[in-house]
Amino acid sequence: MSLLEIESLSLTIGDTPILRNIELSVAPGEVMGLVGESGSGKSITALTVMQLLPYAARTTGRVAFDGIDILAASEDQMCALRGDDIGMVFQEPMTALNPVKTIGEQVAEGIRWHTGASRADAEERARKMLDRVGLPAAQFPLSRYPHELSGGQRQRVVIAIACALKPKLLIADEPTTALDVVLQAQILDLLRDLVAENRMGLLLISHDLAVVTEMADRITILRHGEVMEAGDTARTLSEQLHPYTRQLAQASMHVPARARTHEVGQGQPLLRVDSVTRDYPGRRTSLFKRSAPTRAVDNVSFSMTSGQSVALVGRSGCGKSTLARMILALDGPTSGTIRFRGQEITGKSEADLKSARRDMQVVFQDPYGSFDPRQKVERLVAEPLHVLEKKPDGAERREMVANALHEVGLSPRDMDKYPHEFSGGQRQRLSIARAIITRPKLVVADEPVSALDVSIRAQILDLFAELNQKLGIAYLFITHDLIVARAISDEVMVMHDGRIVERGKTSEVLDHPQSEAARALVGAAPDLHRAIARRLREQG
Amino acid sequence: MTLRLDMPEENLASILGKAFGNRSFLAGFAITALVAAVALVSFLWTPYDVTRLVIADKTQAPSLAHWFGTDHFGRDILSMIMVGARNSIAVALVAVGIGVGIGVPLGAFAAARGGLVDEALMRLNDLVFAFPALLSAIMITAIFGPGAVNAIIAIGIFNIPVFARVARAGALAIWQREFILAARAAGKGKTLITLEHVLPNIVTLLLVQGTIQFALGILAEAGLSYVGLGTQPPMPSWGRMLFDAQTRMVVAPWMAIFPGMAIVITVLGLNLLGDGIADILDPRSRRRR
């Protein structure tokens, strides 16, 4: 007997169909993985079960939870279910908690509401629950406010809220997407343990096939609001019968073909970072005192040669983005020097930096935020031409933009469009077009594919690889994702607490990590091959 | 969930399309256009000459000859309201101009520079905000003499910190965006970035605040004229008409009702327009529908 049973569920918002004939079930103690790319309707499916849909949504079909017809249930009935029998964990831990209430109040609130327990009793239960999710009383008293916790700790609080009353079903919507791999592994372990302890059903929603494979007994693959394939996880993914399943699986393990790779220490250094340190002033603790400054980057030295592709990997907050900003001369180091093409770029005026900027460009993570929404593509892509000695005239400029667009697989006709007319993947192509228009020697890319769906991600990685081969551009990839590092880089540097703790050939570092930090990253990174193999082994 | 709903970027066609679907905007636009048209027409034609006093016709109730009645000097109230519209709009518009012209550069500069410059400018803003605007406007006009020009200056001064604050807040949000980082990586300086990226992106914010301050300016001008410190007779103004009406409420209530309605309708129109613009351009407004 299933705990949750969804039969031919369809949903429309206005005239737009969002879900079509969804079939899905979760048994007690079972983990059901719901996989799909953005816009596939995974989150809407979860919100349907919770009946927390947008006002205009219309549903047909049947959703039964524990014998209750959810689609027909009254709001009062749903309030009794939510938080008591069905718990939910959301994607964004930074915003999921009320900033003006203590974590104790927020965990105890649901307990008091559903059980009518006294404040003291509810607080005691909240305390136990927080202990259980790994937030011990000594460091995390109930009186803590959310802003005093890190992202991973906040997600633990959200899990504590969802599981406080031992629900029969837990819905986790991308619970680890906003966290780095090490935290992801910890949160997944916690969820797995809670499921086993309480015999909860878990509906795990994720875009990440590897995560779902590691966690789920069965999976359902969604695309454009329809179920593509569903079944036993190991079998579905090892056989890959459905073409879309195969496409997803291949895209998530995609490694672009690159003929030439560059070895460590070949040729003249293009970029040389010498004992660079960056401190941020400490938090003010009283009117006259500040705590000790935080050291974001700590005595980092390395060099890169032309055409080389280097990945800088590390957990979030390890200082990799700060380092990238200093290399791009957007921020100055507290001490140390950075040389680009043999010239020092630290402490230079914008005018003196012009020639360096010509050879050094950047691609950002967020394809939505990195373009001025009020400018057309022509102006956006042409922006770096600002650093040329001789400014191109209108016709020359259009010619250069057209070339750059062509090189990234877009049409010169796209020049007169606004950025919102492009999809996420196309925007990242625009980003790359903007970065290569001055024919730079180095492109720094900060998490360039982590906001993209896997199939788009594979295409963008191919593009990076192609431009590296064709134009000989060196890359410094900043990423927390080892799959990306493996796909695109010759060398890997592992950063931890502001220091570079390991450096070497990509395959060597990722296959045989030496430092503790590198081992933690590699161990925590979800890997589809490994996950499928383990599933098959377990099932014999 | 990775549904992307936060896209403020629109082209003109789709903005116009939404404008025609927005009731607030349409109503506000219609009313504002009507008031502006009335003000313009008053330059060329009014039913009666507002400078001629016809004592024989004094305090007549509304009739076909005088739709809104006449005042204690026998002047046609409708004609006076028409001329008063011109006056109100001119005062409020120039006052907004002063606020935008000085406040926006200050706010944008503070946001771009940050640090001590920002702090100093914001403290200066606090200082101006500490003076109740109307009280200070009364003081200024009383000291430098009553009249429309001094009223404009008095109202304008208090628009400066408002626009500075809005421009600064908007600009600070834009400076956090990644595309600013991209522009910096392209070697652009703070001034160029402010001109090319920051200001175009806060125009809508300023437009909304502009209509609000315009409406407040009309209210303020009416208030100043009402206490005798704004526009001076014989030039008709809505506030002054209300002052004249006050002592004659019992015998000629129309003298108070119609000028007041003119103020209410004008301010209402501007506020609706501002709401409409904010609605159309606010990316979140679509999520709600």
Next chain:
Amino acid sequence: MPSVWTKQDSGPVTAMTAYLLKRLAIAFATLVLASMVVFAVLEIIPGDPARLMLGMNASADQVELLRNQMGLNAPLALRYLHWAGGLLSLDFGRSYTYSVPVIDLVRERVVVSLPLALIALALSTLIAIPVGLFSAGRHGRAGDTIAMGAAQLGVAVPNFWFALMLIYLFAVWLRLVPAGGFPGWGAGIWPALKALVLPAIALALPQAAILARVTRSALIEVLNEDYIRTARAKGLPYRAVLWRHALRNAMIPVLTILGLQFAFLLAGTIIIENVFYLPGLGRLVFQAITQRDLIVVESVVMLLVAAVIAVNLLVDLSYAVVDPRLRSRP
């Protein structure tokens, strides 16, 4: 079992003190600057106060003598310090026209203006917050549309015109309340309050309209936040979420507007007191301006500015009460 409130680290507490001290310092600096501005403005005004007091017939020697007596010939900085020192000890000097200490005039008038502003503020808040909650709870439905339509109209109404209409309706037509004037608190609480009812309503309703709109939009903004969904997922009904989670988070913009409105109400009394012939501070300052009684003008303006700064400080402090993030990040 210790309550959640008993455990407090020392960190946030010292940070809280730092925040408070910083706000206090800013308020004081603003007050000093404001006093300089007031002093400077009145310095550059044409007209000699001594000449004004003695009348046009006085000789130049007499005027000069009085100028010396009044300290008008002392250096600028000294005069400022003397004046500011006087303000601190509530010695505002003597009125040129009334020939009584300014403080006596102020004391007489403040008992009219302050109750009026407070009643109006209370009235505005008591109307606006429930309407804002009501509208946000019914966002987009008929009740919301009607309430916000009324608010939109309320914002557009000039308070002195509204006052005229109220007088016409309640005093002239229905004869329920006096059309103007103030019997004084000596005449008993009721007659005095009755005289303040219409002015308070005239001041309060347009402000309530603004506050209701701000409350509603702040609530709607907050209701779109992720943590509201978390609270809903706990099983709290919509109404409980509105009260327990949304309202407190929406308080910051509401408090900001409340602070601004106090300043506005203080100034608004100038005109409203004129409409209703109330012997308050507003009428005092207005008459003083027309009679060029500068010492009264500068004293009352300084008093009102100090009140505004104090209220802003209070608003800043209440931010810290509402939002724990401010307590740890000065």
